[in-house]
Amino acid sequence: GFVVFAGLLVGTLLVGIVSLQAMLAQTSFHTVQLRSEIGALADRYDVLTSEAARLSAPDRIAAWARANGMQQADPAHTVIVPVKALDGAPGSGKGGPGQDAALVKPILGSAG
């Protein structure tokens, strides 16, 4: 009886240990696979980052724009708008909207 019991116990322990080792080995394989996937994703991220940088490069955009008939915008024009006071004195900043519009229209019209 004791021999049978001991044999069963040892057998169970052996099976358990072997199973545990198998699980650990399987986990190890899985870990290696995950590391490989992480590496591949990191590489893919680098590729996409570099592609985004290449696509946004100013010379590429300028070349594409030229090839599609676009022209560079003219430099911005700066218009100094004189502000007229309610009492007619310039620069006091108290002119009403109607008066300011009357001053701005001819200036904008001549800005080209």
Added chain:
Amino acid sequence: MSRPPAGRLVALLLAMIVGFGGVLGRLAVLQTRDRATFVQLGFDQRVRTVTLPADRGDILDRDREPLALTLQARDVYADPQLVTDPEGDAGKVAAVLGSRLAPVRHLLSSSGTFVYLARQVDPAVADRVDALHLAGIGTLPTTKRYYPAGSLASQVLGFVGTDGTGLSGLELQYQGVLAGTAGQRTAELGADGTPIAQGLDTVTAARPGEDVVTTLDRDLQYYAQLQLEAAVKANHAKGGTIMVIDPATGDILAMASYPWFDPNSFTSYSEASYRNRAVTDSFEPGSVNKVITAAAAVQEGVFPLDKGFEVPDHIQVDNYTIHDSHPHPMESMTLGDIIAESSNVGAVKVADLLGAQRLSSYVQRFGFGRPTGLGFPGETGGIVPPLADWSAATLATVAYGQGVSVTPLQMASVYTTIANGGVYIEPRLVRGTVDAAGVFHAAPPARTYRVVSAATASTVTEMLAYVVQDGTGLAAQIPGYQVAGKTGTALKPDPKTGGYYPNRYMASFIGFLPASQPRVVVAAVIDEPTTIYGGIAAAPLFQKVARYAIQRLGIAPAPPVGLPPHLLNRG
């Protein structure tokens, strides 16, 4: 029945005892004396140590746009001793790599055991090589540096070698920061290379390199380079340099020298194009240097600003005759007129009153004769004659910018000082770094020191504004904005004769705007333009780049500064 031969049985027993005793003895020796050796052999068989390379950091512009990246790549190698069909395999590999057949065939037929067929190829191309399943030919993982914007700021960025080590520019200057530190993994591996469960597996993680955030503005840099190339070609010049600087922080927003190169294929370009001439090459600046003469005179209060000098078109100093750029009768000029008209003779007269000691002192205080502190590889401090060597001729020539040698950045820094209210600020190319956790670490602020008073800077600004409004800098005018700046047209020295080439000039225009509240300094230098003059060759380049900077940086107009006392009638 006969008895068994007892003697033979005993002899057999003894032989078996000796034999098994020997085996047991050998076992005992293996398990005791030789134990450590065999344990180590087994360990060495299973345990592998692999270096974990550190990812090289990126170089970014001030808005974190990538200027230099690291990509995964592969090297294609071959062991010629294992190649079974060099002729046939060479054809297949060369077709995939896009290489010429002869060199590949030569390598596959060589006598060595390891040759590279191609370095740093795209992984997709390497996969196609692997798919050929050719004996003795394989691929190894590596990395490749990539500059997505091509030649943009190439001389500033520099480039790396095949091993990924910086060889020039910021890649070299910040090699320690960008490279990071390699790690290590030690693991027990099975026969198929799979880690053994519960075996030794220790990792010292690689520390990735940090990203370097530059002060460059990518779009402004592109536009500046575009206009520089156009200006060099329009003026049939040898080359040129352009810089854009924020005077409040010393940040260099754009910096380029033409001709440049593409760091993605730097071996295809001449080494001369690698040079960041803004800091590595010095030149005699000519009249842009008169700003120092003027600032020194104003700061020292040598004469009242409305004093009229009687200025002829030539003057004798020692054995030299110094001329103005064009003949003119004797004219009464204030200091403001002298600067606006860029009179060499007038500058000599001002320097005469100032004296060598004071002018030399201001030349040094404005940063000449020493590197700017940028730390850029190959930066030169220029050449300034020591005071003890100054003659009357030296005093005269330094006053109008010949006889000293400075880099374009040093000259631009003089104008940055004036724009910054008389405070010199060290220029800088790097705003900071970003570590692996994404945390930005700002670089220390630029070092500053006062050169002239704010009042002096303001007075000199008025003179420089007068240059643009009514003097030699008309082509630098920008509608709606008051520009302050100075033209320069300097003879180039001839090292063979010790004199100057008769018809070779450096043309420059350096200025800032808005004059009363400067937001940007732009320095334009053209090397040997056929149009000769700074006001013709360089001022238009300044104007175009400055106008773009206004839009890009959102610079609003500012109230104008007044004009300096002047006598010349330009009406």
